[in-house]
Amino acid sequence: MTALAIDGAAQAGAVLADVRARAARMARRPGLAVILVGDDPASHVYVRSKLKRAAEVGFESRTARFSLEVSEADILAHVAAFNAAPEVDGILVQLPLPDHINTLRVMAAIDPDKDVDGLHALNAGKVAQGGAGGLTPCTPLGCLMLIKSVAPDLTGMNAVVLGSSNIVGKPMAALLLAERATVTVAHIHTRDTPFLCCGADVLVTAVGKPRLVRADWIKPGAIVIDVGINRVATPEGGSRLVGDVDFDAVREVASAITPVPGGVGPMTIACLMLNTLTAAQARQVG
Ligand SMILES: NC(=O)C1=CN([C@@H]2O[C@H](COP(=O)(O)OP(=O)(O)OC[C@H]3O[C@@H](n4cnc5c(N)ncnc54)[C@H](OP(=O)(O)O)[C@@H]3O)[C@@H](O)[C@H]2O)C=CC1
Numbered sequence: 001m002t003a004l005a006i007d008g009a010a011q012a013g014a015v016l017a018d019v020r021a022r023a024a025r026m027a028r029r030p031g032l033a034v035i036l037v038g039d040d041p042a043s044h045v046y047v048r049s050k051l052k053r054a055a056e057v058g059f060e061s062r063t064a065r066f067s068l069e070v071s072e073a074d075i076l077a078h079v080a081a082f083n084a085a086p087e088v089d090g091i092l093v094q095l096p097l098p099d100h101i102n103t104l105r106v107m108a109a110i111d112p113d114k115d116v117d118g119l120h121a122l123n124a125g126k127v128a129q130g131g132a133g134g135l136t137p138c139t140p141l142g143c144l145m146l147i148k149s150v151a152p153d154l155t156g157m158n159a160v161v162l163g164s165s166n167i168v169g170k171p172m173a174a175l176l177l178a179e180r181a182t183v184t185v186a187h188i189h190t191r192d193t194p195f196l197c198c199g200a201d202v203l204v205t206a207v208g209k210p211r212l213v214r215a216d217w218i219k220p221g222a223i224v225i226d227v228g229i230n231r232v233a234t235p236e237g238g239s240r241l242v243g244d245v246d247f248d249a250v251r252e253v254a255s256a257i258t259p260v261p262g263g264v265g266p267m268t269i270a271c272l273m274l275n276t277l278t279a280a281q282a283r284q285v286g
């Protein structure tokens, strides 16, 4: 059996159309502010595509760009200015930040009501407690939508999450638990990751290692969600994007799988727009 390739771009398109329609009915256009540090080309590409999507759904956006040498105080001052700006509904600090900047301190400085990445401890705590009333990190939220498009009820399923970062792995595990799945989180120190994966009805991989996940790790019929984004060299001397999953082989064992590109990535951006709309609606009266 060849697995269904879950079309993340199409599902993202549906989310974006809904966001656009709802934004058009608002008294004021939702506003997104992005803070970008350094000149990593991949980060610039991601931020550009976020700003493009924001414009397409009718949001205002602005970007504050900084060199790698920027001080933490400077970043915190810009966060404070965006917190105070009435036209800014969502604040996104593109990660990773350079080592001399304390990421958790920057996240803690963001107004939780404008924290569209869901990384402030208050929002992370709400997600851990079952999600009510907070902003949920975009990538796990998008992954859950993709999973539910093929399996609406996760009650009692075994879910395994590879990777335990604050931005993907931990909130993903919390969301799956809230869906009544039995959740295992594996990380670099986990002893027998292939064995754990073999019991997974749902497997989410957020590691950043190309072809880490092999076909013999997969339970027949499993749903496989590949968050990894890795640029690898091609024999022709160019490069291409791949996920963490050995896609062609795993596809023959799983029942549904997200491709890279065209899977989780577009949903992450769509969920960022959804969170910005949610934040704007909560902040605007009428
Ligand atoms: N498609 C999208 O929208 C997005 C994609 N990404 C991509 O997802 C990947 C992960 O991102 P992010 O969570 O930020 O990355 P991090 O580097 O913060 O986290 C990677 C995690 O993987 C764990 N890990 C490392 N090796 C293994 C292994 N062999 N088996 C199991 N776990 C392992 C690490 O464990 P430990 O903590 O113990 O070191 C860590 O928890 C990257 O490729 C990133 O580019 C990220 C965000 C959005």
Ligand SMILES: Nc1nc(=O)c2c([nH]1)NC[C@@H]1CN(c3ccc(C(=O)N[C@@H](CCC(=O)O)C(=O)O)cc3)C=[N+]21
Binding pocket: 045, 046, 049, 092, 093, 094, 095, 096, 117, 138, 139, 229, 241, 260, 261, 262, 263, 264, 265, 266, 268, 269
């Ligand atoms: N504060 C913060 N929030 C983030 O959400 C965040 C971040 N920092 N830092 C970096 C990661 C990475 N990330 C991606 C988003 C979209 C695609 C995406 O759209 N990818 C396309 C391909 C893009 C291409 O071709 O280069 C796809 O998978 O189809 C990828 C990666 C968000 N991140």
